[in-house]
């Protein structure tokens with residue numbers, strides 16, 4: 015008499031199937047288990063390609079490894095290469111002698127465009143977001159359990175993409191407007207900046223906060239994925 019159950023997590027739900035119902039041979043393989051489960055659930059074995067099989071006493075867990083997290087990886091990669099595209103186009107534009115001259119002659123205002131806009135779109139948008147994509151892809155596979163929360167990962171994606179976009183647009187716009195005002199009216203940077211208050215301050219604080227939240231949600235998700243106690247069930251999809 016076999017009282018073992020197979021717990022299948024799929025699409026955010028758990029199903030419990032008595033092992034005896036699956037009519038598996040002695041010493042069945044993971045592939046045979048997935049094929050039998052697929053037959054009982056009226057689906058195909060390919061639906062379990064991203065599942066891992068874990069044995070815990072009388073329970074066998076068929077756990078979805080990535081729980082939708084892989085789709086987010088593509089989102090991070092697309093945003094990262096888009097930011098790199100913008101950053102490298104700016105890089106090429108700002109090597110031009112006229113542009114360099116404008117940036118140097120506008121001091122603090124030019125500094126907003128190069129390096130502040132350029133460095134962050136390339137490093138935070140391109141490099142850090144690509145690193146985040148890598149971490150989100152690798153962690154479930156290295157730890158053999160899903161991310162703590164796909165919802166948190168999605169929020170971190172929008173925090174990063176939204177924050178870097180706002181930061182970039184804000185730095186380039188403030189830099190251009192304040193720099194142009196300096197040249198047109200012979201003002202110093204601090205006087206030009208004062209003319210654009212409270213927009214200048216808001217243009218720093220709002221995008222910086224969104225970028226910060228994007229980073230911290232990612233960091234929290236990584237810590238929770240790595241250090242949370244294993245409960246034997248799949249992470250929340252959503």
Ligand code: HEM
Nearest residue numbers: 101102103104105106108109128129132133136137140141
């Ligand atoms: C086509 C590609 C690129 C071009 C032509 C380019 C060009 C430039 C130029 C002309 C500067 C100003 C240097 C100065 O003020 O002396 C600069 C600064 C900078 N670039 Fe790029 N860049 C490119 C791509 C990148 C990428 C991919 C990254 C990062 C991943 C990056 C990171 C930076 C940083 C951090 C600074 C500021 C450095 C500082 O202030 O000392 N750049 N870049």
Ligand code: HEM
Nearest residue numbers: 125129130133134137138141142221222223225226227229
């Ligand atoms: C919430 C996130 C972040 C915020 C709000 C932020 C903001 C700033 C600010 C205000 C500066 C000083 C600018 C100045 O006065 O010259 C700065 C400099 C810089 N940041 Fe960030 N930063 C963030 C994250 C990052 C990350 C993750 C990286 C790299 C991966 C980075 C790379 C740089 C570099 C290279 C500079 C120096 C630019 C230069 O003057 O050459 N930042 N950042």
